[in-house]
Each structure stands twice: as C-alpha cells, then as structure tokens.
Amino acid sequence: MEFRIDVPQPVLDDLRRRLEATILPEPTPGPEWSNGIPPRILAALVDRWSSGYDWRAFERRLVGYEQRIVDLAGCDVHVVRLPARRGTGLPIVLTHGWPYSFASMLDLADLLSEERDVVIPSLPGYSYSAVLPEPFSSPGVAHRWNALMTAELGYDRYLVYGEDVGAGVSDWLAGAHPESVAGIIAPHASFSARSRPGVELTEEEKEFLRSVARPEESGYAHQQGTRPDTLAAALIDSPSGLLAWIAEKVAAWSDGEGLEPFDVDDVLTNAALYWVTRSIGTSFRPYRESPDDDELHPLIEVPAAIVVQRHEAGYPRSLAEKSYTDIRSFERLERGGHFTAWEAPDAVARIVRELEVNIRN
Template structure:
C-alpha cells in the first residue's frame, strides 16, 4: 500500500488543449435541444471552457487533499481514497461509484460521514488509476477484490457497503458472498430486479418490469455499442476529448435529477473534472468492460444481510414497487423514495444521502 498523489504531466494537458482547439462540431440533428444526444451548442461551450477556463491544477490540488493510495490485489493495481474518522473503532464503509462516474462522486458524502465512519472509496478496476482486472469484469470479481482490500489490505474485520449503478451491483455481491464481514448493504440502484422470477410477479410489479424494458429500449443505444463493439467507440473517445465529453455529459444530463437542464444541476467544472480524469488516464475504453463482460455474470447467491434502498430519482426507478425490493432482499430494513437526487445521488444530494447512510449503518456498528 503506497501513498498516491494525482499529478497529470504537463505535456498531457498541453496536448489536451491543442486537441480541444481543433474540435470539429457537428450540426444538430433535431431542433429540440438534446433530443438527439449531446447538444452541439452546449457542447461547444463546455469544450471552450475546458480549453481556456478550466483550471485542472486547482482541481488536482483539491483532490490531493484526500489521502489516496495504490495497492495490489490479484496482481492488479487498485486506487482508493481513505478518509479516517477521529472516532476510535468507527465502522468502515466502502463506497463504490458507477459509470460514467469516478471516485470523485463519493467525496462530498465521505466528508459528511467522517465524524462517524471510516470511509474507503476505491476506483473500479479499469476506471481512472485502477488497472483493468485479469479476466472478466463482473460484480462477483470486484466484490472479491473489495473484500481483500477491506479485510487484508486495511485490516477491517467488519464493514458496511454502499453503491449505485455498477457500484450497487458490486455492493449486492459483497452482501451475498461475504455475510460474515459485511454488516449491511445500501444501494440507490443497480440490478435491483436481478434474479426476480418474472412468472410470479404481481400486476404492479409486472407494470414496472415492462416499463423498465421499455426504458432500456429507448435509452440503450450507448450500452448496445459498449456491450458489443466497445473497442470501436473507445478508439473515437480516446482520441477526441470533445467526443469523450459528449459521451459523458449526455448521461450526466439524462440520468441526473436536472429535468433536462444540465446547467441546473452541474457546474461545468464538475463535468470537466470527471472528463479530465478519464482523458488523462486513458480509461474510457476499459470503463466499458462491465458492459462487454456482462454475459459472464453468473447467478448471485441469496442476500441475507441487512439491506437498505434509497431509490435514485431518475426515470429508470420511477414506479419501482417496494414489493420487488422485499422479494430480492428478505432482510430489507430501510426503503426510501426521495423526490430528489438522480443516478449520481452522492454528488447531487450529499447531505441527504449521508443522513440516509448514517441512519441505516449507525445501529449496525
């Protein structure tokens, strides 16, 4: 385990600025902004700010105020943030981000939890400064990596786990595989309907499951290419920073609780921080591996540990019935349906989410 500081070489930033200055923008395909994807006008403004107004060194200095480390698990490098509580014997929590996010999403929540908990924020394998795993990227494999990180590397005997999206799936695998170590799991999204017997659902549950399928069909263009031809799109996004930013910003707008107005929820520097980390590490292509490797995911064992769900306020979760959660998680102890905070809830609503986590995990210490 080695201390780590982010230090993007100056030549990487200089090359980024040159590439941004040479961006070729496409005309809009639809007169309704964002209807056909990233709006060219909004994208141009973000690209221009990335080139001339965004101060990466200032962001880098802020990120480096957090204690970051590199360690090796199963022969691969894992990057993580470790925020230690001043409270002796504090329960550790591992917080796992999703796609197209990164560890930065969890920092504001970690700040709010540090008085009561030790907080560990790993970068998913293939994201940022964590190396791509050997073999398929599955929730099962990443849960095994996190278990090693928490118990062997950091020496914790018991810990709690939280995540959304891919992080939610990893969190569920932690609860399923390591109930002797994991005191409880908390999710905002991520495979909440995995393993459900669709032949035995109630009418309300069937309505939701059909709506989920319809949403996936409408929203699934990005995932279809990432599942089937990830290297093709990765070649474009690894070479074009504007293309990379469009790919990421489209999802931050569509999945966050912003009612279609990207600027209403996100500062430009928040989006550019995420984009710069992907660009500087060249990791957008490897971040597609969970999609490409999804067919390798096997059946998940039953989850019996205490479970909490705070549903993200996004289209995919609209109408999700509590009965589905109770069917998937027999030890469901907390279920909340807030009216705010989307796919990136930890970043969007850190005060609310921190209180949700504190409420659920404090009795489990």
C-alpha cells in the same frame, strides 16, 4: 503503495490544443436533448474546459486525501481513503459506476468521514485502476473489495454503498460476504428477482422493469457491449467527443434539466479523469465481459436501506423484498437521480447514519 495524481504538463497542453481545434456538429432538428447533447451546450463545455477549468485545482484538493495503489488478486487498484475525523462509526466502502469516477463520490465521502473511515476504490479499468486479469464480473470485484477492506485495511465489519456498475458489486459484497458486511445502502436496488428461477413477478414489478428499459436510453450500452474498441478509438482521440459521450448520459440520467443539477467543473473533472488516464475503452469492460448471470447475487440477508432515487422513482418495495430479506428502511428521495451520491450527498449521508443507528440498536 502510496500514490499521488500529478498529470504531466505536456498532457494538459495537448488536451488544450485538441479542445481549441474542436469541430462541432450541425444540430439535428427536434426538441433539445432529444438527439443527444445539443451542440451549443457542448460548445460551452468545451470552451470552459479549454479556457477556464483548472485541473490543478482538483489535484490540490486530492492532496488532503490518502491515496494508494493496492494489488488485489493480481489487479492494481487505485484507492482513496478518508480516515474518520472523529467518532467510531462503521467504515464504509463506496463504489462508483459508469460514466463517472471516484471523484463523484468525494462530496459524500467528506460528509461521512465526520464519524467513520470512508474507502473509495476505482473500479478495475477506471481512472488509475488496472483492468482485471480475468473478464470483468461483479463477484470478481466484490471478492477483491472484501479483501481490501479486511485483509488490507484491517476492518472486521463495514458498510457498503454502490451505484450503477458499483451497485452490482455492492450486492455481491453483501450477499457473498455477510460475515464482513454489516449493512448495505442500495440507491440502485437490485433487479435480480427478474432472473431468479421460480420467482414470480407481480404486474406492478413487470411494469416498472419495462419502464426503465427504454430503447432510447440503451443504445450506448449496446455499442459499448458489442463494438467497444470502435467506439473507444473515436473517444480516446477526441476530448470533445469523449465529453459529449459522457455528459449526455450524465444529463439524461440526472434529476433535472440537462446538466443543471451539477457543477460544470465537476462534470469536466469527471471527463478529464477518463482523458488523462486513457481509460474510456477499458471502462467499457463491464458491458462487454460481464457474464449473463452477473446480477444473480446470493440473497442479501444483512440489514439493508433501500434508497429509491428519482431515475427509478417507481421501484416497488415488493421487488426489493425479493432480493433483500432484512429491509430496515425504504425511502423515495425527493430529489437526486442516477448519480445519487453526486446529486444528493446530504440525503445519502443521513440514510447511512440512520442505518447504522438501526443496526446498533
């Protein structure tokens, strides 16, 4: 079913009224960003959202993209597709994570669509996609994505790329559907070796895993995974609270100081998508519902390009080799953090093209 985003004006008017009535907290003493998003930065974001940001400009941008709602095994999924402008490269499916959206993948998609079809489905429960009829799991989404790419869109072979929650989906796609997946680009490479029976981790690998399990960065996941409805009740009623919750993680996980790597309006577009679709609560489903063995995808035997972004700068190649058996390239980016496609689309597009050349040769 063809789809177009056109938010009713009363929704935007209500949003502006709520933003204008924002009550900001008193800052807690300490280094900036050490206690969450600084109130002065939040105030500037709220002011921009209420008086300078243009949601309709984002809607106008989307007019140039094909959008549809596709029923995938009982789940209505929002899909953006960019047909290749020229060339016959392998199609690619891009999967976002939390706390972002399909919009954060558009700059990369524009670059890649020069020579290939690009497909960006919104994760179930995110933006305009419905929640899954069963508990959220990476294999459940991966099987739907493979049906989307093959049965629905008619591709015989395709590439996969995923970040955050989407990284698990991509790993399952590549591991469980090698007959369809021609290769994987992994900017959030798998940690699955730590949970595989009989696998011995080196001290370097153990130290890396400890380094990325910082307690000050895990509180959000604990709250979303244990009391999601309580949190959602606060965020779905307050656009400034929603913006604070999302923007703080965007800043914390980026490769830069605060929100410096991002265009402010792109940050607001991302928050606005959660607001107008009322999807912040359902976006917590992966944290609450994913099974304990969600990361235990099959060994990935298709060609892989491992991309080590700055947020996981110490990721050892040996750890990747325990999950990906055919690594064609292993590159540490000079810039770009957790939101790799958003922060460094040119570098990612280059790596995608290089992997395809490698596969074809």
